[in-house]
Amino acid sequence: MSKFHFECRKCGQKIDGFKEWFSLNQKCPKCGNNSVTTIYNTDKEIIKSLISKDAQPENLWHYFDFLPLNDRKNIVTDGEGVAPIERWDFLENFAKEKYGLELEVFVNRNDKSFATGTFKDKGGAVAASVLKENGIKEYVVASTGNTASAFAHYLAKAGISCSIFVPENSLPDSEAHIGTYGQKLFRVKGDYAYAKKVAADYAKKYGLLMTGGNLDPLRLEAKKTQVFEMLRIMGKIPDVYVQALSGGTGPFAVEKAFLDFKETGLLDKMPRFLLSQGDLCAPMAHAWKKAKANNFPEGYEKDYPIYENPQVLIPTIATGNPGMYPFMAPLVRRTGGEIFPVKESMAVDLARLIAYERVIKIGPASAAGILGFFEALKNNLIKDKESVFINMGESANRALDFMKEVAYTTENISSADECERFDREKYREKVWKPFM
Numbered sequence: 001m002s003k004f005h006f007e008c009r010k011c012g013q014k015i016d017g018f019k020e021w022f023s024l025n026q027k028c029p030k031c032g033n034n035s036v037t038t039i040y041n042t043d044k045e046i047i048k049s050l051i052s053k054d055a056q057p058e059n060l061w062h063y064f065d066f067l068p069l070n071d072r073k074n075i076v077t078d079g080e081g082v083a084p085i086e087r088w089d090f091l092e093n094f095a096k097e098k099y100g101l102e103l104e105v106f107v108n109r110n111d112k113s114f115a116t117g118t119f120k121d122k123g124g125a126v127a128a129s130v131l132k133e134n135g136i137k138e139y140v141v142a143s144t145g146n147t148a149s150a151f152a153h154y155l156a157k158a159g160i161s162c163s164i165f166v167p168e169n170s171l172p173d174s175e176a177h178i179g180t181y182g183q184k185l186f187r188v189k190g191d192y193a194y195a196k197k198v199a200a201d202y203a204k205k206y207g208l209l210m211t212g213g214n215l216d217p218l219r220l221e222a223k224k225t226q227v228f229e230m231l232r233i234m235g236k237i238p239d240v241y242v243q244a245l246s247g248g249t250g251p252f253a254v255e256k257a258f259l260d261f262k263e264t265g266l267l268d269k270m271p272r273f274l275l276s277q278g279d280l281c282a283p284m285a286h287a288w289k290k291a292k293a294n295n296f297p298e299g300y301e302k303d304y305p306i307y308e309n310p311q312v313l314i315p316t317i318a319t320g321n322p323g324m325y326p327f328m329a330p331l332v333r334r335t336g337g338e339i340f341p342v343k344e345s346m347a348v349d350l351a352r353l354i355a356y357e358r359v360i361k362i363g364p365a366s367a368a369g370i371l372g373f374f375e376a377l378k379n380n381l382i383k384d385k386e387s388v389f390i391n392m393g394e395s396a397n398r399a400l401d402f403m404k405e406v407a408y409t410t411e412n413i414s415s416a417d418e419c420e421r422f423d424r425e426k427y428r429e430k431v432w433k434p435f436m
Contacts, residue, residue: 103384
């Protein structure tokens, strides 16, 4: 019996594995659907030893038995997948002082991922390993920036040529990370939806495989390991899951882990998904608000706006055509969650606060996710005594212009006579003021 197989999400057709899936150009041979569920034949009880407090994983391949790769010799890794999950007591204190809530707040420090400092590294590692195992030499990626950098890095390690298409408003700093690996970047004159179309045309022109979107098993199976890490480090599944939302692979991956391991008794309930979108491009949030106001009428999940060429401050999460909304909205609703906008203009303020309190530099997408925590508190979406998990997006190492805005302490002087003695504590009130 093979380690895993796929089943079509639409008609249930069985597909043996990636060799067959890739030969079919990632489409079901029976109904033409382009999304599948990965089914593992591994004994599910093995997971209990892998999430033990005594386990000391070096990377996400600690969970090899539940990842879609057959041979360990094909593993491509750079230490991804075991970024620390930290308790942030300053956020707990804020919730207590301002809202009277006693919370446990955990933050997944994806910025510490060695390769590119983003939660996309896990997907990049699995993709590179699977493509290597199946003899794929060329690959096509469409991305707003973070996935592009991760795939460029890992596919380069695997010796695979990667052609990457990003929208014209993608952060310029991503270019250096892609170009220096010897991968090809195409900056498309248009928004993300158009970049995906051009990438698909390119893939079709040359007969190449292309990333399969948010339900792609290469990405989904990698990201589900965050649930294993919750259990290993936190010892439980949180009550609330907070993340900035573009397409939604993170929440889908959490659901996949529950489907895989429900029978073990380890996962008692799904966390409540509280997902934030930047207010300058928030089609899912706007669709959700409309559906909720109308008591979620039949077919609500198919009613969503499309925003062409959105002008945003956080391009890495700007998806104007939310093709995943029909899948995401029902998932969020099942968990009793919410999709809501946050002010992109506050990302700089948030990054200053985090840099002051935790001495780390976060990127704009991470800021949007943590802003979701503040917005959720303001709107009574988090309850007393709950545990909150914030899946932070990325570091600031590909957002140097953003970090220039975040810096606020510089003072130009001519002599020491113009300098007042410095005490770092005087900045505390300044960085907290926007949130009080």
